Amino acid sequence: MLPLPRFQLSRPTSLADALIAVADGAVVIAGGTDLLPSMKHRLFEPARVVSLAGIASLRTIVPQERGLVLGSGCTLRDVARDQTVLRLFPALAAACRTVATPTIQAMGTIGGQVALDTRCVYYNQPAGWRQSVGGCLKKDGAVCHVAPKGTGCYAAHAADTVPALWLYDAVIQLASTAGDREVPLRDLYGDDGRTWLGVRPDELITSIALPAPASSVVHRKVRTRAAIDYAALLVAVSRSDQGLRAVVSAVGPRPIEVAAATPEALAEAAHEAVRPLGTHLHPVPWRRALVRIEVLRAVNGLISP
Amino acid sequence: MNDDQPRIDGLARITGRAVYVDDLVRPRMVVAKFVRSPHPHATIVSIDLTAALAVPGVVGSMVGDELPVKFGPIPVGRDETALAVGKVRYVGEPVVAIAAVDEETAHRACRLVNIVYEPLPAVLTLDDALAEDAPLIHAEKRKATNVLRRVHQSHGDVDKALAGAAVVIERAFSYPGSTHVPLEPHAALAEVEPDGRLVVYASTQNPHYLHKDLAVVLGLPEHRVRVVKPAVGAGYGGKCDPTSVEICSAFLARKLGRPVKIALEREEVFYQHRGRHPAVMWIRLGLNADGSLAGIDFKAKAAGGAYASYGVVTAYYLGVFLTLPYRVDHVRFETLRAYTNEPPCGPKRGHGAIQPRLAVECALDEAAAALGLDPAAVRRQNAVPDGHVTANGLVVGTCGLVRCLDAVVLASGWNERRGKLGPNRGLGIAASSYMCGALHPVYDDAMPQSAAVVKLDRSGEVVLFVGTSDVGQGSSDVLARICAERLGVDVGLVRVVEGDTSLCPVDLGSYSSRVTFFAGNAVIAAADAAKKRLPEGVPWLAAIQQAEESGGTVVGVGSYSPPKVGSRFKRQSVGPSPAYSFTAQVAEVEVDPETGITRVVKVWCAHDVGHALNRGSCEGQIEGCVYMGVGEALYEEQAYRAGVVKAPSLLEYRVPTVHETPEIVPILIETFEPAGPLGAKEVGEGPQLPTVPAIANALYDAIGVRLYDAPFTPDRVRKAVLAASKGAR
Structure with missing residues (x-):
């Protein structure tokens, strides 16, 4: 088994105690589903970990x-x-x-x-x-x-x-x-x-x-398998009085938002704004090609929910 | 046979009570971990263990120079050492082993080992390996080449046959490397008994071969070594080779005088690998105007990684099964298996016979289409008959291929549905044949290849001793059923003692789909011999007790040596088998033409299993084969970037989940093979052979484009659709 590095765990029952721990340099663990594998991979080797489970x-x-x-x-x-x-x-x-x-x-x-x-x-x-x-x-x-x-x-x-x-x-x-x-x-x-x-x-x-929802939203996740996998591409679109918005993610450090009046213009804007790189095993051109397709599909989801 | 009873080991496995190697604990036991090479090819300049050995809790270490004896699973390929000696040949190769009181300590100490390397030019592709001035991965070999083995065979006159064919399809194909992904990573626990004998508990498919390898490498008489195989969480070919896991644990146990356990992490399984050889292939296949197969001209090159493993055998398997399951008199093939600076390839379910199926079945489909013939009918027309002898001397016993084809055609609605499923949905068909155990063992001797002892206890219990290795496939269950059937008792009376080289008579192991066939025949002989001791017409318990009163403990001994069938073409030892199984499959796929994402909706698989000794197990093997084939067709690839495994984890090496697994319809065809135990043939590997080409052919039916390179990833399918739509304009 891949062992965890050694660390000291505290489990405060109040937010105030947790804040003191993080102010003191402890790393936060909530569900641990991302932190623990990363610690096993030695991406993080914190001396102290503070669990939020008791709050x-x-x-x-x-x-x-x-x-x-x-x-x-x-x-x-x-x-x-x-x-x-x-x-x-x-x-x-x-x-x-x-x-x-x-x-x-x-x-x-x-x-x-x-x-x-x-x-x-x-x-x-x-x-x-x-x-x-x-x-x-x-x-x-x-x-x-x-x-x-x-x-x-x-x-x-x-x-x-x-x-x-x-x-x-x-x-x-x-x-x-x-x-x-x-x-x-x-x-x-x-x-x-x-x-x-x-x-x-x-x-x-x-x-x-x-806040109260001002728009309807559709979310799409592209991945190889219907479970387990992280996204090859994430797209969410919304329609409100102001028009259509799309947020495209899994393509760089921050999600990218674009807005347009029509679905086609939105897809085109997303395609232009997004430049996926080789951060995933999926080929880059395929991920880029998916942007337009998935934005349009998401908008279609808005039209006929 | 009684099909209503569950598998004898089923409850223990599903309730977590089966005991695996990593469950075993011994007093004073320590665990060892490997330090692995970060370089694909490099000279080891120095190894400094000082800091690692100073870690409290570290009890010892091992480096390659301490045990430079070479080993390998077959005599013609012994080029490995337990730990790298002098140089490393792939990223992930073990260089140092550190033993400590617990895993965490061993891990921490491993990170303090300081190894200085001098990188060497690396051979990272097949083309690199075959280049004139390629760096030599094994410079110590007699021949200055990275080619482990070339095989060239020609039967009949292929050029003439193809010149006279009505249609000849010439195509290049590629098949990806893939890895086995057994749920249980490799593990071994070695201990020295008080009298100095070595016991190694190992997660292995081949306890007997491992036993011999351990004796040779450690310089021990064979009678001082015992291999015990506890419950195993699958192998699929990945646990055939002797490896650093067993050999280093054994060496360290003797060196340190303490039991030593080594259990690989998932990442390490990707480095140890021994999986499917990636192969580039070229084929010319011709059909005569009457639909008969004119000839096959075939070439394949396989990149095999840094060590031989079973690679010499792989080079043969890539070619020898081209003569099945269709009658073809004119066949020529040139294959080779090369070394590369990557983790070694080896046997994986359908060993070497899988890759050429993609080329043959897809080319045959294309040829049939060119002649306007139904792909199913062409296959049916060309199926070998019972008793056929192939151009390369393989002797077919019973052949149920026509029945298999008819069954999948009927079940899938082939005639009514093909071409009528609407856009982007299609059906494809493929067929195959596989051996029921390699006729020739890896070392040549005249002794039986399987043996069994049946002891009838005065309590009524039947104890069956067999040297087989149940790795989860259910071999012990099947052997118990055979034993019970011959004795005329309930299978619940049978206890199987297996996988222990001291307690059990020899069996060569769980490879080449041999266990039911070989060990099954041995069990029949042993059970019959035991039964002969019993008086007739007397109830079970009384019969045993009377027999024991008159002649002592009631024991029957039996063994099996396969008949020396076949005209050993050119002394060819790879391919001949006492019988052959046959399979036909229809796959239904659905393609998203925009994204290229393909889903296998349903697979109908009919398999000539001879006689189903446990229908549930047979259907399970078919489902497992199709599942694995779907993975290789669409999702999996053991791929490298500059020699580094791209995805050494189950997060990124994407085996199908239940969502990606199609509905599988297993159909058992029974032909009652006279040479088989109670008429049975293999079912553990053969059903995987047609899956990838059936999916490829279904893709063609769905989108009108042929794909020649597996896996059929969304990117490749999308490109194919785009290219086709451009061509159509």
């Missing part, structure tokens, strides 16, 4: 007058089965059900989705494997194998639920010992696969606020 307040789903607030510790299964989510944010529930497998959905959390590490075929590998390619820009190396001439890391955003959350105008609530703040999800992500997440190490995602 009941993070696992609530609180309907608001028009929207709702999801505790970051809600599992994907909790979210996918919640009646308010199903009624107001069906594309989010659908997206939760496309994550990995039912067992992962029962462990993985919605906060973990928002904070999910970017992924790459050169990065998400065991330690010995990474040594054989000399590491990569994101971990232990000086070169991005995906774009050797570039200066950045192109590891791709991989969270299945984020495009839907984006189009539902989710707002992320962050807490730390220094104070709380709110960030719209769409402003949370950056352009480099190493620093993609706008959450400070001393901050915790406490909840995700979803």
Whole structure:
């Protein structure tokens, strides 16, 4: 068995204690479905890990007058089965059900989705494997194998639920010992696969606020197998009074949003905006060709739900 | 045969009570881990173990120079050492083993081993390997070449036959490398008994061969070695070779005086590999105007990785089964298996016979289409008859191919549905034949290849001792049923003791689809011999007790040596078998023409199993074969980037899940093979042979495009559709 590195685990029962732990350098574990495999691969070898499992307040789903607030510790299964989510944010529930497998959905959390590490075929590998390619820009190396001439890391955003959350105008609530703040999800992500997440190490995602839905959303995930796999491409589209919007993800460190008036213009805009790289095993031209196809299919899903 | 009873090992397996190697624990046991090469080809300059050995809990180490004795699964391919000696030949090759009190400590210590390498030019493709000035992977060999084996055979006059054919199809094909993915990774636990004898518990398909290899490599008399095979979580050919796992655990157990366990991680299974050889192929296949097969001209080159494994045999298998399942008098083939700086390839379900099926079945389909003939009818017309002797001297016993073809044609609605399924949906057909055990063992001697001892206990229990290796396929269950059938008792009375080279008589192992056939015949002989001791007309218990009173413990011994059939063409030892199974398959596929994503909807598979000794197990093997074929057709590829396995994990090496697995309709055809045990033939490998070409031919029916390169990934299918639509304009 691939062993975990040794670490000290704390399991606070209050948010305040958890915030003190992260302020002190502990790494957060929620569902652990991404962190633990990555630790086994020695991508992270934290001395201290703080579990959020004991903090009941993070696992609530609180309907608001028009929207709702999801505790970051809600599992994907909790979210996918919640009646308010199903009624107001069906594309989010659908997206939760496309994550990995039912067992992962029962462990993985919605906060973990928002904070999910970017992924790459050169990065998400065991330690010995990474040594054989000399590491990569994101971990232990000086070169991005995906774009050797570039200066950045192109590891791709991989969270299945984020495009839907984006189009539902989710707002992320962050807490730390220094104070709380709110960030719209769409402003949370950056352009480099190493620093993609706008959450400070001393901050915790406490909840995700979803305002009353202003648009209908359709989510699509392209993958080889109907279970287990991360996305080869993620697309979510929405229609509102302002027109059509699309968020395309799994193509780079941050999801990419485009807007247009017609489905064809939207697909074309997405195709122009997106430049997938070799972060996945799937051939790059195929993934790029899929953008247009999947955006159109998603829009068709809006028209005839 | 009684089909209503569940498999004798079923409950233990599904309730988690079966004991696998990694479940075993011994007092003072330590675990060892490997440090593996990060280079595809490099000289080992130095190895510094100082820091690793200083880790508290580390108890010892092993390096290649400590045991430079070469081994390999067959005598003509002994080129491996337990750990790399002098240089490394693939990324992932084990170089150092570190033993420690627990796995975590061993892991930590392994990361502190400092090995200095000097990289050598690497051979990363078949073309690299065959280049004039290619770096030599095994420079110590007599011939300065990376070719392990070339095989060239010609029967009849192929050029003349093809010149007279009504249509000749000439095409190039490629077949991907793939790996076995047994659920249980390889594992071994070695311990030295108080009297100095070595016992190795191993997850292996071939305990007997492993026993011999351990004795040779460790320099021990064979009677001082015992191999025990606990429950095994599948092999599919991946657990045929002797490997570093067993040999290093045994060496370290003797060196350290403590039991040593090595259990591979999933990643390591991809490095140890021994999987399907990727092959590039070229074929010329002709049909005469009357639809008869005129001839086959075939070439194949297989990239085999850094060590020989069974690669010499693979080179033969790529060609020798071209003469089945269709009658063809004019056949020529040139095959080769080369070394590359990649993990070694070896035997995988359908060993070497799978790749050429893609070329033959697709070319035959194309030729039939060119003549306006029904692909199913052409296959039926060309099926070999009972008792046929092939151009290369293979002697067919019973042949149920026509019945198999008729069964899948009927079940799939071939005649009514083909070409009428609407756009992007199609049906394809393919057929094949496979051996029921290799006639010749890997080393030549005149002793039986399978043996059995049946002991009738005075309690009424029947104890069947067989040296077979049940790796999950259900061989013990089938042998127990055969034994019970011959004795006329319920299978519940039979206890099978197997997979132990000290307790059981010799069986050569679970490979070449031989166990039911060879060991089954041995069990019949043993059971009949035991039964002869029993007085007639007396109830079971009384009969045993009377026999024991009169003549002591009631034991029957039996063995099986296959008949020396076949005109050993050019002393060819690969291909001949006492019987051959036959398979026909129809696959139905659905293609998304925009994305290229293909789904196999349903597969009908009719297999001539001779006699189904356990219908559930036979159907399970058919389902497993089709499943594996679907994986190789659409999803799986053991691919490398600069010698590094691209996806050494079950996350990215995408075996089909239940969602991708088609509905499978197994149809058992029984021809009661006279040479087989109770008429049975093999079913564990043959049914995989037609799956990939059946899917390829179904793709053609669906989208009107032929694909020559497997796997048929969405990218390739999409490109094919686009190219076809451009051509149509």
